[in-house]
Amino acid sequence: MTRNITRALTTAVLLLLSGSVLAQQVPQLKPDEVIRYRKAGYVFMNWNMAKLKAMLDGSVPFNKDQVLAAATSINSTVNSGMGALYPPGSDKDAGAEKTRLKPEFFTQPEKVKEVAGAYRAAGTKLAAAAATGDPAQIKPAFDDMGKACKGCHDAFRKD
Amino acid sequence: MTRNITRALTTAVLLLLSGSVLAQQVPQLKPDEVIRYRKAGYVFMNWNMAKLKAMLDGSVPFNKDQVLAAATSINSTVNSGMGALYPPGSDKDAGAEKTRLKPEFFTQPEKVKEVAGAYRAAGTKLAAAAATGDPAQIKPAFDDMGKACKGCHDAFRKD
Numbered sequence: 126m127t128r129n130i131t132r133a134l135t136t137a138v139l140l141l142l143s144g145s146v147l148a149q150q151v152p153q154l155k156p157d158e159v160i161r162y163r164k165a166g167y168v169f170m171n172w173n174m175a176k177l178k179a180m181l182d183g184s185v186p187f188n189k190d191q192v193l194a195a196a197t198s199i200n201s202t203v204n205s206g207m208g209a210l211y212p213p214g215s216d217k218d219a220g221a222e223k224t225r226l227k228p229e230f231f232t233q234p235e236k237v238k239e240v241a242g243a244y245r246a247a248g249t250k251l252a253a254a255a256a257t258g259d260p261a262q263i264k265p266a267f268d269d270m271g272k273a274c275k276g277c278h279d280a281f282r283k284d
Numbered sequence: 285m286t287r288n289i290t291r292a293l294t295t296a297v298l299l300l301l302s303g304s305v306l307a308q309q310v311p312q313l314k315p316d317e318v319i320r321y322r323k324a325g326y327v328f329m330n331w332n333m334a335k336l337k338a339m340l341d342g343s344v345p346f347n348k349d350q351v352l353a354a355a356t357s358i359n360s361t362v363n364s365g366m367g368a369l370y371p372p373g374s375d376k377d378a379g380a381e382k383t384r385l386k387p388e389f390f391t392q393p394e395k396v397k398e399v400a401g402a403y404r405a406a407g408t409k410l411a412a413a414a415a416t417g418d419p420a421q422i423k424p425a426f427d428d429m430g431k432a433c434k435g436c437h438d439a440f441r442k443d
């Protein structure tokens with residue numbers, strides 16, 4: 126019952142948001158599903174960042190096709206509309222899903238806009254750099270992507 | 285100790301594999317990590333497939349930018365070199381990670397090649413169809429992507 130009320134309120138809040146955010150929202154996404162989906166995006170991104178790191182630091186041979194595949198995957202995750210996976214209240218664990226999202230995410234919209242903008246720009250830049258196949262261009266773009274990830278972690282992720 | 289031996293043997297087996305597979309392999313990826321990463325890829329793909337489904341069946345308004353973002357994300361996941369996340373022995377649960385991969389995955393290489401080829405081709409086709417912005421082209425490509433997913437589930441995923 127409480128859960129139904131919570132969901133009804135969440136839906137009401139979503140209806141107050143902009144059309145662009147709403148268009149990204151799959152209907153009836155449950156509180157545990159938004160956490161599960163967004164965490165999956167970051168975990169998969171981790172793998173691709175680890176591959177890039179290994180190829181850029183020489184742990185494994187540099188392979189420009191693999192660099193491009195990893196960077197394209199990262200960019201398409203970053204720019205997939207993940208904002209829709211952060212509905213109000215989703216700083217609370219739900220079902221079997223735990224989240225480290227800080228409640229400040231919902232009280233500091235300007236800071237969210239700042240870190241999200243840097244994140245999306247870094248993804249776009251990384252994919253463009255990877256397309257050149259030039260490690261000298263890819264390395265700084267990779268570093269900037271890492272900084273953009275950290276920017277959000279520092280502001281909105283619990284330790 | 286047993287785990288170290290298992291990892292040494294896994295590394296030895298990987299060294300016998302082709303250079304292209306090896307190039308995709310982050311060094312020292314642990315047995316639980318390969319399961320965690322591959323499952324994350326499929327979970328995130330689920331979200332994007334659900335978004336496409338909702339826009340194609342009219343549950344939410346069709347938005348060609350969102351369709352393109354979802355299809356691009358799916359295709360870049362499909363074609364990210366996920367084969368590297370299926371080392372020998374990874375049909376066994378590892379650490380906290382559970383897997384539904386059937387052992388047949390490692391004894392039916394021709395079938396793996398068939399389902400993996402269909403999967404990658406469907407991803408490429410879906411992204412190309414999404415780029416047209418035409419639902420009449422996107423719908424069959426989405427259906428084919430779903431069939432390609434199911435093809436692997438039917439052959440190699442436990443219920």
